[in-house]
Amino acid sequence: MSKEQKEAQAVMKQHMGLKASQRLSNTIVYIILIIMSIIWLVPFVAIVLQSFRNETNAAGELVTWRVSYWLPKKWGIENYRSLFVDTSFPRWYLNTFIIALVQCVVQTIIVLCMAYTLSRFRFKSRGKLMRFMMILGLFPGMLTMLILYRVLSDLNMTGEHAVPGLILVYVASSGMGYYVSKGFFDTIPKALDEAARVDGATRFQVLYKIILPLAKPIVIYTILTAFMAPWGDFVFAAYIAHAKEAGMNVAVGLNSWLDKDHIVKYYTRFCAGGVMVAVPVSILFMCLQKYYVEGVTGGAVKG
Amino acid sequence: MKKIDGLEYLKLSKWNKFVYRFLSFFAAIPGKLLNLCKGIGKAVVKFFTGIGRSLQDIVTTFVHGDWKTKLSYLFMGFGNIARGQVLRGILFLLFEIVFIFYMITTGGYWLSKLPSLGTVETHTEMVKEQGRFGMVEVAKTVPGDDSFKILLYGVLTLFFVVAFIYTWRANIKQNKIAEQILKTGKPLKSGRDDLRSLVDDNFHRTLLALPLTGILVFTVMPIFFMILVAFTNYDFEHDGLNHLFHWNGLAGFKEMLSWNSGGVKYSAAFGEILTWTLIWAFFATFTNYFLGIFVAMMINKKGIKFKKLWRTVLVLTIAIPQFISLLFVSQMFAKNGIVNGALMDLGIISEAIDWWGSPTLARIMVIIINIWIGIPYLMLIATGILMNIPADLYESCRIDGASGWKQFSKITLPYMLFITGPYLLTSFTGNMNNFNVIYLLTGGGPTNTALSGTSDVGHTDLLITWLFKLTTGSNQKYYLASVVGILVFIVVAIITLVVYNVLPSVKNEEDFQ
Structure with a gap:
């Protein structure tokens, strides 16, 4: 073997070694990812399994409580049927849907107004305003629940009539969440605005014709998050609904089934309800995932 | 501590450099606090001189x-x-x-x-009324003032x-x-x-x-x-x-903060809950942060296939409303829940574990489940940032023979920390007020028997969930809830100010545009 050949072989060997080590590390990564995926999926698989439980116990009662085994002994959609026929779940669903729909229109408009203004205009009190809002944000919002409840009950917007009350409060405070969108607007070059202004466009035209089309991802992100938030809101909604079934949203209603007195009768229906909420919301989310990722990575980090 | 110049600093050993940086950070804190106080003082002075000037202007405008x-x-x-x-x-x-x-x-x-917040209390009064048989005295409830x-x-x-x-x-x-x-x-x-x-x-x-x-x-x-x-x-x-x-x-503040107020020990409860809140916020923020980056790097690793699939699986926890996943997970780990069931069937444990029963275990559990909730967000954010790191940085690093760990600690991590500094801060304060995770998982439990009488304080209660309990429990103490809220604000504000003053990254937003 000549010297060159030997060298070439050595290089090859080293290369192969690298390859092998890379293959090894990739295998480890695959194993970790697979284990993670299982852990991440298990709860969702489990809740679906529980929701299809349709078995009776020795005494002939339908098993509606929590059991410690995974697979239903008998499958069926009884839980879903009874969910829609025997309980207030449809009402809760409708309540939440109405709130979500109004939210995603009004909140989007408000958030975009705030974000655009604070990103583009340099008016006198801008810095003060932003600092003030930041300080406001440091207060635990839960503190205001008490007084908001009293104000809303004076307006007859609590209990059974909680839906308009919830909408009012959500909408009114939605201006606080402008950071993400502002971060995104900041990334759109200001030169565009200035060029349009030089050409004689008003501020309104600049927003409508130039900025909004460019800001499509963040608009969709805002709509998406505004739509999803009401499905998960729990504390405030519970407080305003004040244990009146007609005024609850899904989160409050389903949670009320898990307390000591109800869980025996409602556990499997809770699972079914959870699936009913999770499926449409997550499908919507998955469809618009791209925009969500853009919003999170673009606006959220820089804030 | 002695200040040293750049050349002397370079001569120090690695360990001494670290000690120097560490000490100088803390040495700078009093100065920064002083500056802060000065800033506040200046703002107050400015406010009053502003009012004075306004008054002056009002008068001169009137005269002229x-x-x-x-x-x-x-x-x-x-x-x-x-x-x-x-x-x-x-x-x-x-x-x-x-x-x-x-x-x-x-x-x-x-x-x-x-x-005064009202002087006339609701009371019953004897009122003379025209009855069937002439004037009679009737007890009547007279509504008084409503302080609220x-x-x-x-x-x-x-x-x-x-x-x-x-x-x-x-x-x-x-x-x-x-x-x-x-x-x-x-x-x-x-x-x-x-x-x-x-x-x-x-x-x-x-x-x-x-x-x-x-x-x-x-x-x-x-x-x-x-x-x-x-x-x-x-x-x-x-x-x-x-x-x-x-x-x-200030009676409410006294009750909350003084250590020797007899009867119900609100101050003890406050101290304990604040400590746990800070511990929780620290772990919840940093475990998510580093594990999230780690997962993002794994998914983005060269040669890993199905990148989109892995991401989608993780993102599912963002897509599904948190209350469902949290409530259900909390049920899974119940004493007779399916996790114990599965573990017993597999023969790993012989007796059901009371996941939410012991203080330490419950605390560890909420942190772990919070990781399950939080990794996907961080994975998304980190993916976006990692892609922005110029590839030639790594290239030149590799040519110089740097190992994978070196690359991570010298390029990836500093870059991430620089960009996500503000995010880390907001997520820390957000975690301090993370009501949902705690409330839906444990409801604050297990109850802390040493602190009975303080609205059922539990071992996993954060200040924010305690505040909720104070306003909704059986014996509502609204003023104490309000005091807790103000104290939370003060703690969060101090952390924010300190961090903002030492944070290297984005201070000037105009730089970006």
């Missing part, structure tokens, strides 16, 4: 102004109308009329009651008064400016100009009007109100309607 201006001091908007700016003038005048009307009809009453309403509408009226004073001041300023413009011989803006400017030069006002009104009414005012509640004795017993509540000074 013409009769139109002088009349405007009494009738807002008069000067505007007299000079042809009818629209502005009418708005000013209208505001004044509404204000005076409101103050006479109701506002004055609420303001007058505000210092007095405080609420008192605050509202105060806001209104401030708004009025501000508008009145603006009205005077306008007169002054109008006089000056007329002196130079230029025309004033007409009502039509004003309207047009609302979509152009003053477009920001149009855009901000609605959102800021909402924030003022539904965020600022309630917070102001609740701060005031901390200085009263508003609780379950003194609910304002049946029993009045009163101003109580």
Whole structure:
């Protein structure tokens, strides 16, 4: 073997070694990812399994409580049927849907107004305003629940009539969440605005014709998050609904089934309800995932 | 500690360098705090000199102004109308009329009651009534003052008064400016100009009007109100309607913070919960952060296939409303839940584990489940940032023979930390107030028996969930809840200020545009 050949072989060997080590590390990564995926999926698989439980116990009662085994002994959609026929779940669903729909229109408009203004205009009190809002944000919002409840009950917007009350409060405070969108607007070059202004466009035209089309991802992100938030809101909604079934949203209603007195009768229906909420919301989310990722990575980090 | 210059610093050993940096960070804190105090002092001085200058200006404008201006001091908007700016003038005048009307009809009453928060308690009175057999005495409930309403509408009226004073001041300023413009011989803006400017030069006002009104009414005012509640004795017993509540000074703060207040140990509860809140926020933030970056790097690793699939699986936890996943996970780990069931079937454990029963285990569990919730977000964020790191940085690193760990610790991590500094801060404070995870998983439990009587404080309770318990439990202590809220604010504000002062990254937002 000549010297060159030997060298070439050595290089090859080293290369192969690298390859092998890379293959090894990739295998480890695959194993970790697979284990993670299982852990991440298990709860969702489990809740679906529980929701299809349709078995009776020795005494002939339908098993509606929590059991410690995974697979239903008998499958069926009884839980879903009874969910829609025997309980207030449809009402809760409708309540939440109405709130979500109004939210995603009004909140989007408000958030975009705030974000655009604070990103583009340099008016006198801008810095003060932003600092003030930041300080406001440091207060635990839960503190205001008490007084908001009293104000809303004076307006007859609590209990059974909680839906308009919830909408009012959500909408009114939605201006606080402008950071993400502002971060995104900041990334759109200001030169565009200035060029349009030089050409004689008003501020309104600049927003409508130039900025909004460019800001499509963040608009969709805002709509998406505004739509999803009401499905998960729990504390405030519970407080305003004040244990009146007609005024609850899904989160409050389903949670009320898990307390000591109800869980025996409602556990499997809770699972079914959870699936009913999770499926449409997550499908919507998955469809618009791209925009969500853009919003999170673009606006959220820089804030 | 001694300051050393750059050259001497470079001569130090690695360990000494670290010690030096560590110490100098803490040595700088007093100076920074001093600066902060100075800043606050300056702001206060500025505020008062501003008011002084305003007063001076009001007086000089009155002295030097013409009769139109002088009349405007009494009738807002008069000067505007007299000079042809009818629209502005009418708005000013209208505001004044509404204000005076409101103050006479109701506002004055609420303001007058505000210092006492009501004097007449609801009580029963013997009233003489015309019965069937002549006059009889009947017991009747006479509604008294409602402290809550007095405080609420008192605050509202105060806001209104401030708004009025501000508008009145603006009205005077306008007169002054109008006089000056007329002196130079230029025309004033007409009502039509004003309207047009609302979509152009003053477009920001149009855009901000609605959102800021909402924030003022539904965020600022309630917070102001609740701060005031901390200085009263508003609780379950003194609910304002049946029993009045009163101003109580700093008694609430004393009860919460003094270590020797007999009876119920709120101070002990506060200390314990604050400690756990900080521990929780630290672990919840940093475990998520580093594991999230780690997962993102794994998924983005060269040669890993199905990147989209892995991401989608993780993102599922974001897509599904948190209350469902959290509530269900909490049920899975119940003592007779399916996790114990599976573990026993597999023969790993022989006896069911009470996941939420022991304080330490419950605390570890909430942190672990929070990782399950949080990794996907961080994975998304980290993926976005990792892709932005210039590839040639790694290239040159590799040529120099740096190992994978070196690359991570010298390039990836510093870059991430630099970009995500502000995010880390907000997520730390967000975790301190992370109501959902704690409340839906454990409800604060297991109950801390050493602290009985303090609204069922549990071992996993954060300040925020305790606040909730204080306002909704069986024995509501609204003023204490309010005190807790203020203390949370102070803690969060201090952390924010300190971090912002040492953070290297984005301070100047204009740099980015």
